[in-house]
Amino acid sequence: MKLNTKNLKAIQDLYPDELAHCYGCGKMNPNGFHLKSYMVDNETIAHFTPEPKYTALPGSVYGGLLASILDCHGTGSAAAFVCENENIPLDGSINIPIRCVTASLKVDFKAPTQMGVALELKGKLRSIEGRKIWVDMTLSANGTICASGEILAIRLKD
Numbered sequence: 260m261k262l263n264t265k266n267l268k269a270i271q272d273l274y275p276d277e278l279a280h281c282y283g284c285g286k287m288n289p290n291g292f293h294l295k296s297y298m299v300d301n302e303t304i305a306h307f308t309p310e311p312k313y314t315a316l317p318g319s320v321y322g323g324l325l326a327s328i329l330d331c332h333g334t335g336s337a338a339a340f341v342c343e344n345e346n347i348p349l350d351g352s353i354n355i356p357i358r359c360v361t362a363s364l365k366v367d368f369k370a371p372t373q374m375g376v377a378l379e380l381k382g383k384l385r386s387i388e389g390r391k392i393w394v395d396m397t398l399s400a401n402g403t404i405c406a407s408g409e410i411l412a413i414r415l416k417d
């Protein structure tokens with residue numbers, strides 16, 4: 260079901276402009292995917308509809324694209340979970356001061372991912388240990404989990 264984002268702020272839109280050039284999710288990158296992830300009830304959600312040029316086999320989505328959007332959903336989720344943990348607001352009143360980058364990303368491709376539908380990505384916090392944040396993710400098409408992912412994101416030092 261499509262998420263109503265009317266009263267929500269995308270995590271990636273809370274990055275300051277100078278750190279928002281990521282190809283996958285940066286609002287300042289005119290050529291990028293502009294993935295937007297939202298915190299909803301202690302999990303993160305993003306929707307993304309790939310263009311047909313990202314085809315693997317006819318009718319299904321190229322796995323590299325799926326890994327790419329899981330990567331950005333994972334780092335955004337990691338930053339958001341740290342903010343929640345530290346009572347930093349995600350309501351847009353401030354740019355978030357937390358920066359996380361991918362140290363490790365694992366993706367399991369479980370079923371072909373149908374082209375032409377809005378994909379749903381979800382993230383759940385597994386753990387935070389110091390600067391290390393582990394997030395478990397799923398990517399679904401029409402309610403079928405097509406890929407699962409796990410990311411280790413590292414919080415950058417100030």
Ligand SMILES: CCCCCCCCCCCCCC(=O)SCCNC(=O)CCNC(=O)[C@H](O)C(C)(C)COP(=O)(O)OP(=O)(O)OC[C@H]1O[C@@H](n2cnc3c(N)ncnc32)[C@H](O)[C@@H]1OP(=O)(O)O
Nearest residue numbers: 274278281330331334358359360361362363390391411413
């Ligand atoms: C790039 C700057 C952008 C900033 C803005 C971001 C906005 C968002 C942009 C969106 C981005 C979208 C997504 C993208 O595309 S992000 C782009 C792709 N990612 C990168 O380019 C990251 C490249 N790597 C690094 O810069 C450094 O290696 C980092 C920063 C990750 C850590 O180097 P640092 O010197 O800071 O820390 P450390 O080496 O003491 O490690 C710390 C702890 O982590 C553990 N560890 C490390 N690696 C691994 C591993 N592979 N498996 C398991 N564990 C690992 C390590 O053992 C240690 O544990 P412990 O000993 O403490 O227990």
